[in-house]
Amino acid sequence: MTMNKSRRALLMAAFVLVAASTTSAAQQASDPRVADIVRAGKLRVGLHLPQFVQDPKTGEIRGHGTGTVIVPIAQALADRVGVKLELVGHQAPPALIKCLQAGECDVGFLGYRPARAKSVDYATPHIMVPFTYLVPPKSSIRVPADADKPGIRIAVVRNHASTHALEHILKHATMVDVAIPDEAFELLRSGKADAYASPRPPILEYAKQLPGSRVLDDRYGANIQGIALKKGQAERRAYVSAFVEWAKSSGVIQKSIDAAGGRGIVVAPSDILTGSVPGRH
Structure with missing residues (x-):
């Protein structure tokens, strides 16, 4: 039963x-x-x-x-x-x-x-793909606002969405634009830039090539x-x-x-x- x-x-x-x-x-x-x-x-x-x-x-x-x-x-x-x-x-x-x-x-x-x-x-x-910064070892930049100061050089890729977003908010720092991401990273690695502005995924990979470098947690914009x-x-x-x-x-x-x-x-x-x-x- x-x-x-x-x-x-x-x-x-x-x-x-x-x-x-x-x-x-x-x-x-x-x-x-x-x-x-x-x-x-x-x-x-x-x-x-x-x-x-x-x-x-x-x-x-x-x-x-x-x-x-x-x-x-x-x-x-x-x-x-x-x-x-x-x-x-x-x-x-x-x-x-x-x-x-x-x-x-x-x-x-x-x-x-x-x-x-x-x-x-x-x-x-x-x-969403956040836009943020890769900074070199011992950098004093902890949040995006720290990068917007006189004398700070920010490497960017020409005509990229992450660059356009930055153009609308920067008041004091100077952007150094190049054609491709590898060139932007080289500016940072060689000390010719103080930060590299980019979507987060690629700079997480670039950070592996520069021991001691950091990708900021906060973002200054995003690609939705x-x-x-x-x-x-x-x-x-x-x-x-x-x-x-x-x-x-x-x-x-x-x-x-x-x-x-x-x-x-x-x-x-x-x-x-x-x-x-x-x-x-």
Whole structure:
């Protein structure tokens, strides 16, 4: 008798799980915000260099750099909609924006810029790459404000987002701009700069090459990453934003960062402003 009851309980549990799964799938299929994607059977996600690398023989696209964090998030979004993931690679952000505008990409992973927000809409930010300083051994610079003093030379990469953010807040220090990160690091290592301003991930790596150097904990700005959509899709934007909040609270985004070894990349706070903004950590 006990065995029969246990068997019935197991069967009932299995029935409930199947029913819940079926109901969830039906809800996704009937959700008008993603109904066209469900009908197509695939979610077309746009990426841009250097977020990906492409196999020259097979054409397969794989995440690279921040893309190693982004691709698992894209897969989670496709899973939530209930379709397969199709990655669409582009040479640069403008090409990705055109793909969204033409309706050839459903969503795209794109760093927020005010100018870009005139062409596409953004869902809630999902990850953030802080801008901060690498300072040499025995430096008296402990927080970003310490670097903004007369006579302080800050190495920066020309036209980089981290440099643009710094231009808006520096009042006293002098920026020394160079073409590539290696040159900026060399200025610091050779004593021709007192600090190197950069996104946190690369300077964490450079710090290994200069014993005693430090990457500051605080930030002077950040590159906010969001999922971009074609203008005028308010309902879909709400759907994607709800997904992002779920992915944050459930740990999906943090797990993607950890699995990718994304040192210096953090989950974007829900209340953070989009763009390169000052703040802590």
